[in-house]
Amino acid sequence: MPKILNNTFTCRDIDECISNPCGANSQCTNRQGSYQCVCDGGYMPKILNNTFTCRDQGDIVAESNCEKIPAECLVDILIDEIHSKEGISETFVPAVLDRVPELLNNISSDASVTTKKKIDYVNSVLQGMEHLLSDVTSANVADVKYYTVNTTLSELQVMIVGPDAKAQLPSVSLQTTCAQLDIDLYGLAKSTGKRQQTSAAILVLKHMEDTIGADYFITRSRRGSTGSDLKTTMMSKVISVSLTPNISLIDPASLTLRHSHEADPLGQMSCVYWNGSAWLVDGCDVTHTNSTHTVCTCEHFSTFSLIMQTERPPERELSLLYVIAESVGIVFLTLTLLTFALCARDLDIGPEVTNVARLNLSISLLLAHLQLLLVQQYIDLIHPQKWLCRVLSGLQNFLLWSGFLWVKMDILLLFISIKALQKTLRAGPSTGHLCVIGYLLPLVLIGDAVVLVPDGYGTEWCGVRTYRGLSWILLGPAYFIFLVSLIILVMVVISLCLVPASKNSIRNKISIQAVRVFSQFVVISCPWVVGSFWAGGSSGLLDIFFLILSSQQGTFLFLIHCLTNPQVLCLWRRQCQNLFALSPKPLHNM
Incomplete structure (x- = not known):
């Protein structure tokens, strides 16, 4: 409204809310040159x-005869009204933007509403808002016009x-409290060769991130993976x-988004x-980021947000069940290792069969389980040291791979012993050759994995990542060795049937060993097979x-090779008698 102050012509805002x-x-809020209505x-x-x-709202729902929950009915009615109106008054916009986010929050917080239905309502609201904005911007403007709405739940x-607008700046900024858009609207107005x-x-609809949060984040690198080693957060x-x-x-x-909370460096x-x-x-694309803001450069317009991926923080305490299970397995692995180390010369296994494979299998598994337990106990100290975490992760993988290969070589040695009985093979591989296969091949496989996926080792548990193809880089060869070992086991059974009857006593010994080797193969292989489906994502x-399959490998091996072997029990009894015989006798009558 015009006003004369001190002989000077001025224009002052009228308070329409009077x-x-x-x-x-409703509530009326006066704005410069206009007003805003909300219900x-x-x-x-x-x-x-x-x-x-x-x-x-209750009257509106009753008149509509809607059988859904009230929030769903009201959203449907409101969105239908937006689509049915042409040239919606700017007075109507603030009231809609004040009510729609509240109704959407009510829908998302209702446990009876399915996830699919929540997503359908989100998409319906976004389409309705797009139609609403198209009506707001359809009014003819000769020069430049700004229109701003601020409510408790939207901006x-x-x-x-x-x-007729004249370019004043190479770009203009649209800014809310949590976002800023920089765009050359003047250039776009002339981009088609004519002025238009x-x-x-x-538009910011507050709290919508609670409905469509980080759980809906999908990237090409993580599709088909469990994502168990990464945490996604709406930012x-x-x-x-x-x-x-x-x-x-x-x-x-350029779209600058303000972080809703502190970012992880x-x-x-x-x-x-x-x-x-x-x-x-x-x-x-992210072109710049700091602790409070991130700048996104976008080639198209849509609905945007920020999502941050971080490694999940390690838990402070290990499960008591896990600690007990691993400790029991380690005790029995130690007893099995001592059996093969101290009683190797006295064990009558059979011709051309040695304890080399089983001894090295026990060493690999004992070190692997011992390292796993200690690393998880002190994960808070180890995890911040990224290089140490990756080294321990690779070492863990190396020991498990080595154990798996020693099982295969134990089967191969058994097959060679049978062929020696049939006089079709004179001698098997030496101990040195076996060690090259058992320890060098895992190093080659892990080296390939490091080259192909450099960040594959060193998760929040100092383990191996389960996405980006790394799991198949390691599981592929494992399944191949599993299949080859299975074929050799079948050949062992067939070869045993062809051993001459004159060598029944030796064949019986090897048959017993074949049963033990097969049982050992099942014990070591099952965690690999189950683990490929488990991958930390089930419950x-x-x-x-x-947990039982992986932690009790030592217990099962002790049962297979020691507790069910009368010869081993006899040797242990003899060792204990010798130990007690060496103990000092008490002195009496002094």
């Missing part, structure tokens, strides 16, 4: 006879550049950016957009089953 233009059950709690905006009103800023009206809008509000008309960008737009930040069912990274009985 006349209560929003009507009953009171429990009321919803409606347009009746081109007049803005706020009606009771909106719109800039419209008309055909263009507009850009940035910003959900921001919708639109451009009218929908023309190609001359240069990528070691975390990997991703600019993501919503594709209707998941968060994807296509089309947006319940399968967790316990995997």
